[in-house]
Amino acid sequence: MQLVTPAIGLVFWMIVTFGIVLFILKKYAWKPILSSIEDREKTIHNALSQAEQAKQEMARLHGENEQLLAQARQERDAMLREAREMREKIVGEAKVSADEEAKKLITRATDEINKQKLAAMDELKKEVANFSIQIAEKLLADRLENNDVQQKLIANHLSKLTAKASA
Amino acid sequence: MLEIHRLVQNKFLTKQLVAIFFAIFSICYLQAEGTEHGNEASSSTHSHGVTEETSHHDGAEASAHGAESKKFDAGKMIFDHISDAHDWHLFGEGESSVSIPLPVILYSQSSGLKIFSSSNFHHGHSPYEGFKLNEEGHVLWENESNTEAIYDLSLSKNVVAMIIAVIFLLVVVLRMSRHYTSTKGKAPKGFYNLIEPLILFIRDDIAKPSIGHRSMQFMPLLLTIFFFIFVVNLFGLIPIFPGGANVTGNIAVTMVLALVVFITVTINGNKYYWKHILMPDVPKWMYIIIIPIEILGVVLKPFVLMLRLFANITAGHIIILGFFSLIFIFGSMGPAFGYAVSPLSVVFTVFMSMLELLVAFLQAFVFTLLSAIYIGMAVEEHHH
Numbered sequence: 001m002q003l004v005t006p007a008i009g010l011v012f013w014m015i016v017t018f019g020i021v022l023f024i025l026k027k028y029a030w031k032p033i034l035s036s037i038e039d040r041e042k043t044i045h046n047a048l049s050q051a052e053q054a055k056q057e058m059a060r061l062h063g064e065n066e067q068l069l070a071q072a073r074q075e076r077d078a079m080l081r082e083a084r085e086m087r088e089k090i091v092g093e094a095k096v097s098a099d100e101e102a103k104k105l106i107t108r109a110t111d112e113i114n115k116q117k118l119a120a121m122d123e124l125k126k127e128v129a130n131f132s133i134q135i136a137e138k139l140l141a142d143r144l145e146n147n148d149v150q151q152k153l154i155a156n157h158l159s160k161l162t163a164k165a166s167a
Numbered sequence: 168m169l170e171i172h173r174l175v176q177n178k179f180l181t182k183q184l185v186a187i188f189f190a191i192f193s194i195c196y197l198q199a200e201g202t203e204h205g206n207e208a209s210s211s212t213h214s215h216g217v218t219e220e221t222s223h224h225d226g227a228e229a230s231a232h233g234a235e236s237k238k239f240d241a242g243k244m245i246f247d248h249i250s251d252a253h254d255w256h257l258f259g260e261g262e263s264s265v266s267i268p269l270p271v272i273l274y275s276q277s278s279g280l281k282i283f284s285s286s287n288f289h290h291g292h293s294p295y296e297g298f299k300l301n302e303e304g305h306v307l308w309e310n311e312s313n314t315e316a317i318y319d320l321s322l323s324k325n326v327v328a329m330i331i332a333v334i335f336l337l338v339v340v341l342r343m344s345r346h347y348t349s350t351k352g353k354a355p356k357g358f359y360n361l362i363e364p365l366i367l368f369i370r371d372d373i374a375k376p377s378i379g380h381r382s383m384q385f386m387p388l389l390l391t392i393f394f395f396i397f398v399v400n401l402f403g404l405i406p407i408f409p410g411g412a413n414v415t416g417n418i419a420v421t422m423v424l425a426l427v428v429f430i431t432v433t434i435n436g437n438k439y440y441w442k443h444i445l446m447p448d449v450p451k452w453m454y455i456i457i458i459p460i461e462i463l464g465v466v467l468k469p470f471v472l473m474l475r476l477f478a479n480i481t482a483g484h485i486i487i488l489g490f491f492s493l494i495f496i497f498g499s500m501g502p503a504f505g506y507a508v509s510p511l512s513v514v515f516t517v518f519m520s521m522l523e524l525l526v527a528f529l530q531a532f533v534f535t536l537l538s539a540i541y542i543g544m545a546v547e548e549h550h551h
Contacts, residue, residue: 002250002303003249004418006417006418006419006422007251007323007417007419008319008320009319009320009321009323009326010326011419013322013326014326014419014420014423014424015423017326017329017330017333018391018395018423018424018427021333021336021337021391021395022427024337025337025387025390025394026388026391028341028344029340029341029343029344030340030344030387030390031387032347032348033343033366034366034383034386034387036351037347037363037366037367040351040353040354
């Protein structure tokens with residue numbers, strides 16, 4: 001029976017001790033410990049969700065970068081194509097204008113040649129006429145009896161000469 | 168759905184615990200009975216003046232029965248170890264025993280408050296200031312016809328053991344608290360890594376599922392109960408001076424713990440709790456049966472808490488001491504027997520000590536869990 005009979009002294013000291021322990025631990029230990037554990041849990045929770053957010057942000061930025069890069073590439077391609085077209089156009093234009101210029105030069109040269117040729121022909125005609133007159137004078141000086149016959153002869157010769165020259 | 172699950176779980180756990188409790192309590196009861204027989208035996212030998220203690224006073228008889236005086240009484244030895252005492256026995260037997268004297272504090276109406284060292288009693292051989300120590304370690308009036316009540320508020324072995332364990336607990340937990348406040352938001356380190364899982368375990372696996380949204384209010388109490396029982400249990404397993412006392416195996420200690428739980432439940436019980444007890448949802452004529460049962464249940468819950476812890480821890484101490492006693496029981500048949508049995512005894516004791524380490528935790532856990540469940544029942548909100 002002694003074993004299951006609570007002793008008054010032990011009950012008294014147990015109440016005192018347990019009361020003090022409960023008071024001290026509640027005030028100075030469990031509350032700070034529990035609150036700091038809770039704080040830490042919150043911190044960890046926040047850090048994890050922030051990391052998740054950062055990951056999503058990274059993925060978003062990465063996608064955006066890809067998009068920008070693709071756009072830039074497209075733009076570059078377009079620019080290159082445009083430049084090539086421009087070059088071809090300029091070269092083509094230059095070619096056309098050069099052709100025209102050349103043609104113009106050629107025609108001008110041909111005209112000049114023709115003109116010079118005509119002038120030369122005229123001069124030559126004049127020379128020939130002069131020579132002919134001089135020859136004729138010499139001949140006439142020898143035989144000036146029949147002028148009419150002579151004149152006819154001269155004209156005849158001259159026309160033959162002209163035909164020859166023009167041919 | 169969750170509630171049903173929880174109820175089933177609790178019921179299952181309770182059934183298991185009741186089974187364990189009955190098993191251990193029956194062992195304890197048998198042991199206690201054996202002890203009482205042992206006591207009778209010892210007191211009878213005492214009256215014949217054969218035990219060592221009296222032999223010093225009765226020299227002639229002692230020499231005649233010298234051989235018999237060495238007879239080992241396992242029941243008395245075990246009972247002495249598991250009960251409270253006014254001094255802390257270290258080693259040795261009878262007059263040659265060495266023990267730490269503890270202060271005796273007595274109060275009675277006629278003598279007032281008396282404080283003196285227990286060494287004045289000389290192990291119960293001599294009275295002091297009108298008081299004497301009886302066989303069971305109780306302080307009585309020297310004059311046996313005096314029936315006036317004595318309030319024995321001595322700092323007994325259990326009180327001192329409890330205070331030592333509590334100081335250890337306070338130092339550890341207060342240091343932990345300081346560490347936690349100084350490194351707020353950081354990870355714990357070292358020894359605190361061992362304590363924090365226990366705190367989290369009580370919070371997440373005991374308090375929150377049993378009490379619900381009001382659990383944080385009761386956390387300090389539950390933590391204090393858990394760590395108090397756990398640390399005192401562990402100190403009880405140390406066989407030498409700062410431990411070894413059977414504190415949580417003392418009915419007075421477990422009674423106060425159960426009382427704390429009972430008061431908490433009674434103070435915090437809400438209207439649903441009281442309605443469930445005083446006006447249950449049954450036909451009126453059944454009140455005559457139901458209300459006494461409910462009221463009995465209210466008292467029985469802490470009562471069972473008290474008995475369970477007391478019985479488990481006492482049983483553990485008894486079994487370990489019983490295995491050691493085997494050595495001396497066999498030794499008394501012949502030294503060779505004693506030596507032969509001792510390895511077996513040591514192996515069993517090691518095994519039991521391991522088991523007791525588990526029990527030390529388990530009983531602290533069970534006490535806390537059931538306290539949490541009782542509190543949970545009292546503060547539960549019903550939404551009909």
